[in-house]
Amino acid sequence: MLIVVAPDKFKGTLTGAEVAASISAGVRQALPQARTLTVPVADGGEGTLAAALECGFVQHHAQVSGPTGQSVRAAWGLKGHTAIVEMAEASGLDRLAGGARDALGATSLGTGQLIAAALDAGATEIILGVGGSACTDGGAGMLQGLGARLLDAAGNEVARGGGPLGTLHRVDLSGLDPRIGATSFTLAADVENPLTGANGAAFVFGPQKGASDEQVIELDAALGRFARALGAELGGQRISGIAASPGAGAAGGVGFAALAVLGATRRRGIDVVLELTGLEAALEGAVAVFTGEGSLDTQSLEGKTPVGVAQLAAAHGIPVYAICGRNQLSTEQATSAGFTAVRSLLELEPDVARCMSEGGSLVQRAATLLAFEFLAANAANA
Secondary structure, rough: OOEEEOOOEEEEEEEHHHHHHHHHHHHHHHHOOOEEEEOOOOOOOOHHHHHHHOOOEEEEEEEEEEEOOOOOOOOOOEEEEEEEEEHHHEEEEHOOHHOOOOOOOOOHHHHHHHHHHHHHHOOOEEEEEOOOOOOOOOHHHHHOOOOOEEEEOOOOOOOOOOHHHHHHOEEOOOOOOHHHHHHHEEEEEOOOOOOOOOOOHHHHHHHHHHOOOHHHHHHHHHHHHHHHHHHHHOOOOHHHHHHHHOOOOOOHHHHHHHHHHHOEEOOOHHHHHHHOOOHHHHOOOOOEEEOOOOEHHHHHHHHOOOHHHHHHOOOOOEEEEEEEEEOOHHHHHHHOOOOOOOEHHHHHHOOOHHHHHOHHHHHHHHHHHHHOOOOOHHHHHH
């Protein structure tokens, strides 16, 4: 009796591997005869590197610039000539010194430096997982990390960060790393937002990165100026089309720079990760799949890990059981998403603080309950 366990992390509480271990233990408590196969997955953002390392990628490190200029030791992964660069490792909110957010000054420079490290190691295919970023700089910093120059009207380099782009006059790509043209880039991003405007990177995501109402307006204008300057270098009509395209606003606009300059192809993050981890092959012979993440809500329906796992399993006729910290989906929404049943930790422990501090044991308990309720009868008849 094979049961596949393919959860994402419970952010701030448990890693994907820890969730998978707890679910597996819970299933085996209910069904001692069951065999579990764990496949930690992610949605293309934070946790993507960890999922890749579980399926054969080798971890490397590089000393790069953090989002506010401090040096950080960031990890990335390599398998053959394919590299995984997770933006959050270099330019994420978790990399902020002392947790202090700098909405105008935070930069994606370190992400570009990580890409350069992957190129130095011989990567010819780079998967850029974005999410959890601390910056709203349109990916300008990332391009600077790859040799681009951003100049003001006097020909001086503008300061790093989204805010200083308001003084940008010209983008000089003559020093851009020549290896980029021979490298295939994939932008793993679920965000549909364009670069600018009411639904753009600054207005939608800027407040999460510490931007005030006034700073949001300033950042949006600066991103527009960056797009126009880049258009003057690469062709205004083409660049304006990319700036307005879905995904350009991902990760504070890093999606825009990846699409416009790196020539990246945008794919749904969960699809990239499921392909990397070989989940479909792992489903062969499985009688059930367990998945989960910290919160199941309407955002989950837009391509987050559990729904992606459920869609893949449903295509093979395999029931899927989800465990989450908080469940905000209606029964109809959960069923439509492909879940046979959902259990939240708050059903077992209404105290949020205890849910977080005792997350592992509660996940295990939820898995045991689901296995008893839905799979024990089948096991007895097997």
